[in-house]
Amino acid sequence: MALEIRQLGPESPDHRLPVCLLTGFLGAGKSSLLNFVLRHPWMEGTAVVINEYGAVGVDHHLVESAPEDTALVADGCICCTASGQLADALMSLFLRAQRRQFTLRRVILETTGLAEPAPILRQFVSHHQLKERFVIDSVVTLVDAANAASTLDASDIAVLQVTGADRLMVTKIDLVNEADACRLERRLAEMNPDAVIERVLQGVAPPQALFSGVHRRAASGADLGVMFGNVDLLRFTPDVASRGPLLAPRDRTPADHAIQTFSLILDEPIAPSTFFGWTDFLRSLCGPTLLRMKGLVNLKGQTLPTVVHGVQNVFHPTRQLPAWPSEDQRTRLVFITRGWGQDVVGSTLDWLQARPVLASAGDPECTAPR
């Protein structure tokens, strides 16, 4: 059987596979970190489970170096609506490894940015098949230095992600000054004095940092009780009504108070000037309530997909993928917003598309990825 056995002590061989729960609020840098660590030889035998919302999800396309043994749980959040799918995904990985289809040494479980750790941890101690075969080794939470102050003030989930972590990785330090970085680290240390706190730039971290090598104290102990006490902070509401084929409503949508998630699909390529004008407009209109926008864009005049990432007030530089990940070459954008929804997205885009195009798609100023 191609499963690695963990030796905890001379009398207690532990056959369970270690799991790193990789979490962090929307856009904190989880996929960037995964992309980096998965290239390391030490990660051989590491399976990845990626959780994302809805059928139009794009995360799995953005983790470029994901191993073949990547499972996608794409129809809800594994801390709530898709919890059954997590067990299915892990058991399927386990059984494939048992059939010697690949070597399985450990698992990284990348959550959605709105996942709360405790309900996921609980599945590892309550699901009888999971608890026999897998054990949480560490909870690693990424904290986006550029947005953390507002995020921690506004979101209970972000707070729970910090307080539930064994290791806090502060990302995007390059976007803040040293005084703000230190202030954030002090705040994190007050919130979670037991956690290791470190800085990570552009996802560059040693892969070993994700696995402690010892089973998580909280996974079997009373600490979970404290964390489970917060589960009721989450509330789930149905998505708002669809405004037609332009916007694909999600079947089941987690909500942190007024949080909404939805996808935008554009069948036709969009002029760069229209697209970037529109994202600038949305950013100035919605600011930090545009919690997350990400996806693949088919820009007029370009053959390759452009990857866009917006996180609250910060729009990161775009980049191109070396190829379209599938035959579907439509623009697919995932939005997570607070206090407004797809009507704003639809009406602002309609308005911009109705305006005369100011510069042609062939204009290098317009077509160059930003």
Ligand SMILES: Nc1nc2c(ncn2[C@@H]2O[C@H](COP(=O)(O)OP(=O)(O)OP(=O)(O)O)[C@@H](O)[C@H]2O)c(=O)[nH]1
């Ligand atoms: N400047 C800067 N940008 C970063 C850093 N780490 C990640 N990013 C950028 O932040 C954006 C979001 O990063 P992702 O890795 O997709 O974040 P994520 O946590 O996986 O996002 P969700 O899964 O949507 O919650 C991307 O444009 C990254 O290139 C960093 O250390 N510095």
